[in-house]
Amino acid sequence: MRPSAITTPSAPAHPTRQVIIETARTLLRRFGEEKLTVVDIARALGMSHANVYRFFKTKAEILDAIIEQWLEKVEAFVDGIARRPGSAAQRLEAVVLELHRKRRQKLLEDAEVYATFQRLFELRPDAAARHRQKLLNVFHRLLAEGLASGEFTAVDCREAATVLKDATTAFLHPLMISATGVEETESRARNVVRYIVAGFSSPPPRANRRDSVRHLAGRRTASRPA
Amino acid sequence: MRPSAITTPSAPAHPTRQVIIETARTLLRRFGEEKLTVVDIARALGMSHANVYRFFKTKAEILDAIIEQWLEKVEAFVDGIARRPGSAAQRLEAVVLELHRKRRQKLLEDAEVYATFQRLFELRPDAAARHRQKLLNVFHRLLAEGLASGEFTAVDCREAATVLKDATTAFLHPLMISATGVEETESRARNVVRYIVAGFSSPPPRANRRDSVRHLAGRRTASRPA
DNA sequence: CACCTGACATATTTTGCAACTTGTTATTCA
DNA sequence: TGAATAACAAGTTGCAAAATATGTCAGGTG
Numbered sequence: 001m002r003p004s005a006i007t008t009p010s011a012p013a014h015p016t017r018q019v020i021i022e023t024a025r026t027l028l029r030r031f032g033e034e035k036l037t038v039v040d041i042a043r044a045l046g047m048s049h050a051n052v053y054r055f056f057k058t059k060a061e062i063l064d065a066i067i068e069q070w071l072e073k074v075e076a077f078v079d080g081i082a083r084r085p086g087s088a089a090q091r092l093e094a095v096v097l098e099l100h101r102k103r104r105q106k107l108l109e110d111a112e113v114y115a116t117f118q119r120l121f122e123l124r125p126d127a128a129a130r131h132r133q134k135l136l137n138v139f140h141r142l143l144a145e146g147l148a149s150g151e152f153t154a155v156d157c158r159e160a161a162t163v164l165k166d167a168t169t170a171f172l173h174p175l176m177i178s179a180t181g182v183e184e185t186e187s188r189a190r191n192v193v194r195y196i197v198a199g200f201s202s203p204p205p206r207a208n209r210r211d212s213v214r215h216l217a218g219r220r221t222a223s224r225p226a
Numbered sequence: 227m228r229p230s231a232i233t234t235p236s237a238p239a240h241p242t243r244q245v246i247i248e249t250a251r252t253l254l255r256r257f258g259e260e261k262l263t264v265v266d267i268a269r270a271l272g273m274s275h276a277n278v279y280r281f282f283k284t285k286a287e288i289l290d291a292i293i294e295q296w297l298e299k300v301e302a303f304v305d306g307i308a309r310r311p312g313s314a315a316q317r318l319e320a321v322v323l324e325l326h327r328k329r330r331q332k333l334l335e336d337a338e339v340y341a342t343f344q345r346l347f348e349l350r351p352d353a354a355a356r357h358r359q360k361l362l363n364v365f366h367r368l369l370a371e372g373l374a375s376g377e378f379t380a381v382d383c384r385e386a387a388t389v390l391k392d393a394t395t396a397f398l399h400p401l402m403i404s405a406t407g408v409e410e411t412e413s414r415a416r417n418v419v420r421y422i423v424a425g426f427s428s429p430p431p432r433a434n435r436r437d438s439v440r441h442l443a444g445r446r447t448a449s450r451p452a
Numbered sequence: 453c454a455c456c457t458g459a460c461a462t463a464t465t466t467t468g469c470a471a472c473t474t475g476t477t478a479t480t481c482a
Numbered sequence: 483t484g485a486a487t488a489a490c491a492a493g494t495t496g497c498a499a500a501a502t503a504t505g506t507c508a509g510g511t512g
Contacts, residue, residue: 037473048487053475129407163421166406166414169396175405176395181355188392195389199425260465263503274457279505457510464503473494480487 017055019045021065028066032116038062067120067127075134077102082138088146089201092164093193095138100171100189107177118174128174132165135172139164143200152200160200167192243281245271247291254292258342264288286349293346293353301360303328308364314372315427318390319419321364326397326415333403344400354400358391361398365390369426378426386426393418 024041038059042049056062081095107114121128139161146152170176171189250267264285268275282288307321333340347354365387372378396402397415 038475039473049474050476050488051486054485057475059474159417160421162414163417166396167393167418167422169402169406170392170399173396173402173405175401176399179399179401180392180395188388191385191389192393195386195422195425196393199421264505265503275504276458276506277456280456283505285504453512455511457508459508460506462504462506464501466501467497467499469497471494471496474492476490476492478487478489481485482483 014055017065020052020055020062021069024062025066028116029113032112033063033120063120064124064127067124070117071127071131071134074099074131078135078138082142088142088149088151089197092139092142092146092197093190095135095142096164096168096171096189096193097186099135100168100177101186103172103174103177104185114178118178121174136161136165146200155200160196164193164196167196240281243291246278246281246288247295250288251292254342255339258338259289259346289346290350290353293350296343297353297357297360300325300357304361304364308368314368314375314377315423318365318368318372318423319416321368322390322394322397322415322419323412325361326394326403327412329398329400329403330411340400340404344404347400362387362391372426381426386422390419390422393422 020041023044024036027040027044028036038052039049041062042052045052052062056065078095078099081098082091084091084094086094140157143152143155143157143160143164147155147157168189170180171185171192246267249270250262253266253270254262264278265275267288268278271278278288282291304321304325307324308317310317310320312320366383369378369381369383369386369390373381373383394415396406397411397418
């Protein structure tokens, strides 16, 4: 099994590839990942399983492709939110809340499928890492926009994006969604974002937040000042 | 299996009970939880397994007792940090950082045992919940102290404690420790705490943080003002 | 009577073999 | 010659029988 091989976007994507992916995804949703066999995929398509191997080197490559397409959908969803009109703070909050809500919803309405995808991601940790990086980029972009528009002041975008990502992990990470308890998750997520973002925007007296942090005697991580 | 039964502190704790617990813990560390049998525990103690059942109704009760004692140790550790001299902010940061460091260390130096305890907690989710509640209480207490001493202003202790707990989940929750990546975790944890605590202490102009939050048009959760 | 055990009923787990899966290759088909 | 397959080796999984585990109880021992 190749370690990663993040889908080659250079691949011309033979139409049969896409058909195989879709069939595999259907079977995956219906029967779960441990009942998904290459033989079954081939049978559902009326071809020999050997033929599937003309389009995918390994079964893992099929799973990679499914994950890849699913991640692209999620990322489009997040980008859509990030591009809305409104303040950067509003959009940061919306990204976190709506992604959280969507994941919770998925978990509640079809725990089986949710668990399937969760296990799938455990098998391909690099895909998950890449996904988290994308989310980090969205945070970073929104922070940079807020800074550019004057909405935020004295923010180290890179550092702050990491803080946001880490602090919202409880509400966004697939492993946590099922463990975060059922109560009030949306308002708790909102509060986390607001408590953090509040520090970015303190409007008139600009030095306060940094001073109040300073007194903790800090070397912060990547201290390239904004 | 009883749903919870949080150790009865009223129990006189027969000395044999403690011996059984310790033997069980040793076997657990050595062989993992799936190889831990009541028969083995009894054999290691030179008694019949039936005799073990005179002291514990079920095997689950033994596991409960082990978890219980382990949690007490962790809670004492946390309490010790919380009671140190120093500002509330420093102690909040120390609690998060040192608990995080301790967990990571455990994971790194003995992943097997760590995984064992992790699985144990999945079997007893109520114990984990109780533990998280304790940590929440520590946060709450430290915030209240900071408020009382004038170090913090305009903080809703209950709400803020929840925010802190949720935001540090990535660094404290056992399920996350192994997933949070290996890079810079300590400084990232520190930043999360600082970004949040910074909002509590903005010293001279007192209304700022709240105003900057207000403009996001917010109903917060439990809005009992500080 | 307090302390413990052997023997037992009822799960749960291991075991070993048959069936199935993955991935390759030599061959067929049009 | 390109597209597909049947047949196969190597590894993995499912399954029923055998072994072990949990929890109970009537009864033995000092």
